[in-house]
Amino acid sequence: MDKKYIPELEKIVGPENVITSFEERLTYSYDSTRLEYLPDVAVKVRDAQQISSIIKLANDYNIPVTPRGAATGLSGGCLAVKGGISLVMVEMNKVLDINPIDLLITVEAGIVTEKVSKAVEHLKLFYPPDPGSMKSSTIGGNIAENAGGLRGLKYGVTKDYINSIEVVLPTGEIVNMGSNTVKAVTGYNLVDLMCGSEGTLGIITKATLGLLPVPADKVSILAFFKDMTDAAKTVRDIVAEGVITATLEIVDKVTINAIEDFLKIGLDRTVGAMLLIEVDGQKGAVEIEADIVMKVCSANNALLVRRAKNDKERDELWAARRAALSSLSRIKPSTILEDATVQRSKMVELINAVNEIAKKYNMLIGTFGHAGDGNLHPTILTDLRIPEEAEKTEKVIEEIFNATIALGGTLSGEHGIGITKARYLKLELSKPVYDLMKKIKNSFDPDNILNPGKMECNWDF
Amino acid sequence: MEPEAKVKIKKEKFEILKKADDLFVCSRCGTCLAYCPIYKQTLDESLTPRGKMSLLEAISKGKLEYTDRISEKFYTCTSCNLCKEECPSGVKIDEMIETAKSDLIDVNKYPEVIDILKDRIKKAYNITFDSNIGRLDWVKALPEGDPRKYVKEKADVVYFVGCVSSFSPRSFGIPRSIVQELDSAKVDYTLLGEDEWCCGFPLLNSGIKDAASDMAKHNIEAVKSKKAKLLVLSCPSCYHTWKHEYPKYYDGEINFEILHISEYLLRLVKEKKIRLKPLSGKITYHDPCDLGRNSGVYEQPRDVIKSIPGIEYVDLEANRELSNCCGGGGNLESVNQALASKIALSKADEIIKTGADIVVTSCQQCNRTIDAAMKKKKKESNVKVKVIDLPELVLQSINSGKENS
Ligand SMILES: Cc1cc2nc3c(=O)[nH]c(=O)nc-3n(C[C@H](O)[C@H](O)[C@H](O)COP(=O)(O)OP(=O)(O)OC[C@H]3O[C@@H](n4cnc5c(N)ncnc54)[C@H](O)[C@@H]3O)c2cc1C
Ligand code: SF4
Numbered sequence: 001m002d003k004k005y006i007p008e009l010e011k012i013v014g015p016e017n018v019i020t021s022f023e024e025r026l027t028y029s030y031d032s033t034r035l036e037y038l039p040d041v042a043v044k045v046r047d048a049q050q051i052s053s054i055i056k057l058a059n060d061y062n063i064p065v066t067p068r069g070a071a072t073g074l075s076g077g078c079l080a081v082k083g084g085i086s087l088v089m090v091e092m093n094k095v096l097d098i099n100p101i102d103l104l105i106t107v108e109a110g111i112v113t114e115k116v117s118k119a120v121e122h123l124k125l126f127y128p129p130d131p132g133s134m135k136s137s138t139i140g141g142n143i144a145e146n147a148g149g150l151r152g153l154k155y156g157v158t159k160d161y162i163n164s165i166e167v168v169l170p171t172g173e174i175v176n177m178g179s180n181t182v183k184a185v186t187g188y189n190l191v192d193l194m195c196g197s198e199g200t201l202g203i204i205t206k207a208t209l210g211l212l213p214v215p216a217d218k219v220s221i222l223a224f225f226k227d228m229t230d231a232a233k234t235v236r237d238i239v240a241e242g243v244i245t246a247t248l249e250i251v252d253k254v255t256i257n258a259i260e261d262f263l264k265i266g267l268d269r270t271v272g273a274m275l276l277i278e279v280d281g282q283k284g285a286v287e288i289e290a291d292i293v294m295k296v297c298s299a300n301n302a303l304l305v306r307r308a309k310n311d312k313e314r315d316e317l318w319a320a321r322r323a324a325l326s327s328l329s330r331i332k333p334s335t336i337l338e339d340a341t342v343q344r345s346k347m348v349e350l351i352n353a354v355n356e357i358a359k360k361y362n363m364l365i366g367t368f369g370h371a372g373d374g375n376l377h378p379t380i381l382t383d384l385r386i387p388e389e390a391e392k393t394e395k396v397i398e399e400i401f402n403a404t405i406a407l408g409g410t411l412s413g414e415h416g417i418g419i420t421k422a423r424y425l426k427l428e429l430s431k432p433v434y435d436l437m438k439k440i441k442n443s444f445d446p447d448n449i450l451n452p453g454k455m456e457c458n459w460d461f
Numbered sequence: 462m463e464p465e466a467k468v469k470i471k472k473e474k475f476e477i478l479k480k481a482d483d484l485f486v487c488s489r490c491g492t493c494l495a496y497c498p499i500y501k502q503t504l505d506e507s508l509t510p511r512g513k514m515s516l517l518e519a520i521s522k523g524k525l526e527y528t529d530r531i532s533e534k535f536y537t538c539t540s541c542n543l544c545k546e547e548c549p550s551g552v553k554i555d556e557m558i559e560t561a562k563s564d565l566i567d568v569n570k571y572p573e574v575i576d577i578l579k580d581r582i583k584k585a586y587n588i589t590f591d592s593n594i595g596r597l598d599w600v601k602a603l604p605e606g607d608p609r610k611y612v613k614e615k616a617d618v619v620y621f622v623g624c625v626s627s628f629s630p631r632s633f634g635i636p637r638s639i640v641q642e643l644d645s646a647k648v649d650y651t652l653l654g655e656d657e658w659c660c661g662f663p664l665l666n667s668g669i670k671d672a673a674s675d676m677a678k679h680n681i682e683a684v685k686s687k688k689a690k691l692l693v694l695s696c697p698s699c700y701h702t703w704k705h706e707y708p709k710y711y712d713g714e715i716n717f718e719i720l721h722i723s724e725y726l727l728r729l730v731k732e733k734k735i736r737l738k739p740l741s742g743k744i745t746y747h748d749p750c751d752l753g754r755n756s757g758v759y760e761q762p763r764d765v766i767k768s769i770p771g772i773e774y775v776d777l778e779a780n781r782e783l784s785n786c787c788g789g790g791g792n793l794e795s796v797n798q799a800l801a802s803k804i805a806l807s808k809a810d811e812i813i814k815t816g817a818d819i820v821v822t823s824c825q826q827c828n829r830t831i832d833a834a835m836k837k838k839k840k841e842s843n844v845k846v847k848v849i850d851l852p853e854l855v856l857q858s859i860n861s862g863k864e865n866s
């Protein structure tokens with residue numbers, strides 16, 4: 001491997017920020033997919049100028065550059081699949097400006113998601129997108145994946161809070177996109193294009209994010225059901241009754257048991273499904289909505305429905321939900337998490353389809369997810385070290401995707417395509433649309449140096 | 462693939478090879494990044510629990526050998542175990558790190574300080590350059606300054622002082638307070654004097670497993686020879702070692718109760734053998750990792766503090782199971798002083814945020830680390846929070862009003 005460019009990298013960021021040893025590079029080779037691709041070098045960067053210089057160097061030497069946030073991604077986005085430079089963003093973690101009048105905060109892109117809300121807590125403001133990984137993930141990673149969270153139903157996803165961004169283009173220019181006004185229609189909506197671009201179109205270095213006032217009141221409700229179907233019907237009916245809850249999360253029996261094993265907070269292990277619901281807003285309104293929610297749960301044969309007893313229990317329940325995925329990995333060594341999303345009205349059908357598939361392949365699947373958004377995370381529990389299991393897992397994934405698309409759904413609601421879902425793109429996109437995407441990529445990145453190999457498939461294969 | 466990745470090693474050699482299944486459990490979710498004090502200060506992935514697990518997995522698969530660089534990673538850790546507490550997948554991170562260190566000892570790749578430590582303990586049975594006769598020097602400043610008075614043939618209670626409190630003058634306040642409290646409660650107690658050996662924790666924590674059995678045997682028998690019913694310890698690491706490690710290394714029966722001084726003080730308060738008199742001020746408490754998370758003693762020190770009339774108690778935001786390490790754990794200081802002190806400064810910030818006038822610890826090591834950080838803070842920003850150990854606070858409370866009245 002020709003690494004003549006290493007001294008030049010060292011000149012740009014200082015030798016201490018250029019990571020070349022095999023041992024250390026190994027720790028920049030994975031993300032939460034647990035796949036591994038070794039970068040040739042990992043580089044810790046501190047500002048847009050450094051990144052721009054690196055990008056120019058990369059174009060000169062034709063070296064792939066892959067941005068890396070906290071590597072909590074679930075589709076392999078930050079993996080250096082073609083080697084080259086892993087561009088480590090975590091040191092760019094400052095809050096640059098807080099503007100409580102216009103409800104805006106400006107941050108560097110490597111800041112940890114949760115820190116954004118923490119920074120404005122004292123002003124009784126918050127940053128709504130709250131992915132399960134928010135204690136570790138970065139804003140840059142969130143924007144690049146258009147991350148969702150638990151509050152998606154009422155508050156939307158990352159893209160709904162990005163006013164403007166500073167981006168280093170794959171050709172090295174440092175540009176600003178978007179506007180910090182409430183409305184802006186000047187030119188194409190490039191911010192939305194960048195949002196969800198998985199680090200293939202540019203490196204986000206700064207972002208001005210929208211904030212909201214912390215709601216005056218909130219109530220958490222817990223409901224148990226005999227099966228997922230009743231729970232899913234409840235979800236549909238709650239929204240049909242005109243209540244837009246802040247969160248509406250579904251958890252199945254396998255997952256309830258995994259969480260209980262880990263946290264021991266006294267969840268009922270015998271029930272078939274659980275809904276975790278939070279309504280928030282003005283004081284009186286919250287009470288009215290909570291009542292409606294509880295009535296709808298009862299009408300759908302809830303075995304038990306009750307409010308969180310106090311703040312402590314409320315926090316425990318949400319911590320429990322956040323621990324769902326990782327807790328599942330206690331059951332089997334490999335957890336393959338899918339991100340199938342359908343319309344709310346089709347969720348019962350999707351759940352049934354997943355159950356059928358699990359039965360057909362005799363595979364243990366734990367399902368949880370953002371039910372209010374129709375975004376389920378069926379999680380295949382397996383052991384990929386065993387070849388037959390790995391093969392079976394592939395088939396299960398493919399069938400889940402087929403079922404999702406047949407229901408008019410989408411491959412991924414929030415985790416992105418990356419490498420793990422790339423070969424299924426054909427199931428959902430038409431050829432002209434895929435070609436258009438490639439043309440967009442090419443016009444941003446003619447040398448294809450930025451995160452190559454992502455969201456890419458061999459169409460004719 | 463890289464040429465380096467093809468390195469093949471003699472498989473049987475390492476303990477870690479037996480832990481492949483445990484290592485596979487790490488889902489690389491990154492949750493531990495939010496908690497590891499080392500990562501929070503360095504933002505260096507190779508020092509995170511996740512990174513450490515991935516390195517060990519590579520070793521267990523024969524992709525990598527133990528190198529000096531890897532050794533550096535594993536000894537850059539405070540052993541605070543917050544990662545293990547918070548890992549949702551239940552990875553036995555502590556056990557994996559311990560195994561790695563023990564392998565590193567086997568292949569002679571470990572920090573030089575460990576050899577020095579090993580040497581000192583072997584020669585003098587303590588971690589200092591002093592002879593073990595000096596174990597009781599701290600007694601001399603007491604009114605009853607004759608060391609011999611503190612070492613009896615037999616007693617109900619043995620107080621195991623620990624190396625740091627025995628030899629480091631800045632920690633003498635702790636054992637001095639404790640013996641005065643035991644005296645005031647009329648407890649029949651003794652010290653071990655020269656017969657107290659290092660508990661072995663510094664070696665165990667460095668990965669030298671076989672060293673502990675001699676220490677365990679000697680110390681347990683020393684306590685037994687006093688016919689004691691109870692052993693009290695003030696150092697959380699000694700306490701943890703006695704309680705959780707010694708049983709693994711000692712075949713015989715341990716026929717006495719083992720308590721940390723915070724537990725014992727609470728007992729004496731409840732039995733009304735110690736009378737706490739009013740003090741004033743706002744007090745917070747720092748959970749030492751080896752006492753709290755690693756031994757499960759959370760409430761007793763708090764209950765002692767709260768029993769003192771007149772004080773206002775406030776918890777740190779991250780407390781009990783979630784308490785942040787002060788930076789003084791795991792011998793990090795001798796491997797990377799600057800990093801340890803950064804961690805301590807961030808602990809100091811947490812403490813300052815509570816608005817307390819006094820922070821109480823139950824550990825001479827935490828006490829020293831936090832005190833040093835607080836002194837820096839005072840210079841920088843003139844905030845002042847007093848750092849004292851629980852037994853010192855209790856003694857103040859016992860003696861409260863004496864001078865004035
Ligand atoms: C336990 C767990 C729970 C999760 N819960 C959720 C959830 O509720 N909702 C959800 O949406 N996701 C969730 N995720 C997935 C993941 O956390 C998100 O995709 C997150 O946005 C990734 O952020 P990151 O900083 O870790 O990015 P990385 O994984 O490092 O990178 C993700 C992608 O972003 C790119 N990238 C990173 N930084 C930049 C930048 N500055 N500029 C351009 N591109 C960049 C990378 O190249 C890559 O393509 C979860 C993951 C885990 C492990
Ligand atoms: S929290 Fe546990 S499972 Fe997750 S990355 Fe850290 S060690 Fe691995």
Ligand code: SF4
Nearest residue numbers: 497538539541542544
């Ligand atoms: S024990 Fe503490 S310092 Fe060591 S890896 Fe775990 S969290 Fe980090």
